[in-house]
Amino acid sequence: MLQKELFTKTEKQSPKGEESKNAILLQRAGYIAKEMAGVYTFLPLGFLVLKKIEQIIREEMLKLGAFEIFMPSLTSESSWEKTKRAEMDVLFHLEGRDKSRLVLNPTHEEVITPLMKKYISSYKDLPISTFQFQNKFRNEPRAKSGILRTREFMMKDLYSFHQNENDLENFYEKVKENYFNIFERVGLKEQTVLTFASGGAFSKYSHEFQTICQAGEDIIHLCEKCGIAINSEIITEQRTCPQCGNSSLEVKKAVEVGNIFKLRTKFSESFALKFRTKEGQDDLVEMGCYGIGLGRLMGVIVEIYADEQGLVWPKEVAPFKAHLLCLGGDQERVMADKLYKELLAKNQEVLYDARDVSSGEKFADADLIGLPLRVILSEKTLSQDNVEIKERLSEKGELVKIKDLPKVLEEF
């Protein structure tokens, strides 16, 4: 993408009042724009990151054999009455033209469960799992910390349906592994730990995936021995690791980036989602649900990697792989244009800065935007048929021949 064609601009100054790193940097760099507290627009760069994250998650979901669907945001309030969740204060209520009472869905059990009644009638129809990427609406008492806690956010939610608890259990374990793949691919493997948590209103326990991070609003007790943590909301007096019994647990701040639940028959009961067993009996479907907040994940990546100069994106989620800066005059410009076209032809994701601004401004913007690799073509490098490449966090760059760059990028 040509940077001068990007309609967004970078800001030198931090937006007024913001304290959280992700809110400041993502806005300064032009990734997001605030609509109101807890509601953001994802601008071209930000949306690219979101889509990268989405694609990684999608690939992993498909590995589980889940089907991607897309459910509506609007649902009748009566579905929420059936599950006794109509009174939850995170619900946004609205009224239809015909006075019908509607809800903006904060999650989709109330949609998927009745939906599956159409398709599940026999044990032969099970197991099945579906997922979607969809905006959730939650009337948070207090939206905060940039995109870490918002009132409207993109979530991947996966729902699974099983004949019995055992099958649910097996699938649940597979999802656990699958989630770790996701967190590894987005660059958060080191910091993310499986955490025992309360199951909220619907099951006794659940597992959270907590990313250890200063900006976190959750407190977890981490067992360094086995890498498992317990959310402080369910920690007991003894403070021992449920896995190995270790009692010297470390207290850490963390952000909940994912969450998995065994819903069991809670929702299938409410909606009478049943199937005929092999023996000819009716039985309730066992369910699980599994969520990941995409925006929050993106925000955590910023919180963990960004530095004084700006954003720092792991390769897998960066909006572009490289930032090509053209420094100098017409001669350099001609060569840089040519190089850019060549990279595009090879499907390399490059942001090309050929603006007529000072080199200092280009450097500062490149640091702020935070692409993994910076490529400079200038009078100095051109005289030797070189470009300089530098990784975002390294101090010094290195020279490579212009003709070798496509290959270098491809292998990066």
Added chain:
RNA sequence: CGGGCUGUAGUAUAACGGUAGUACUCAACGUUCGGGACGUUGGAGCUUGAGUUCAACUCUCAACAGCCCGACCA
């Protein structure tokens, strides 16, 4: 929902009970061009409502909005 802080050009800030200033941005021209360059010129602003006052952007109250703390939180 309770508490605190804050609302001034597009952005970030300043001052003042009596003419609203600065930087960046924006437009134009020229000089620059390896770490947010420089000059000249030109644009652009006091959240809303009520009250006090000869006079309110400034003081008071309220509303609205934002951030932070807490409560809340699949």
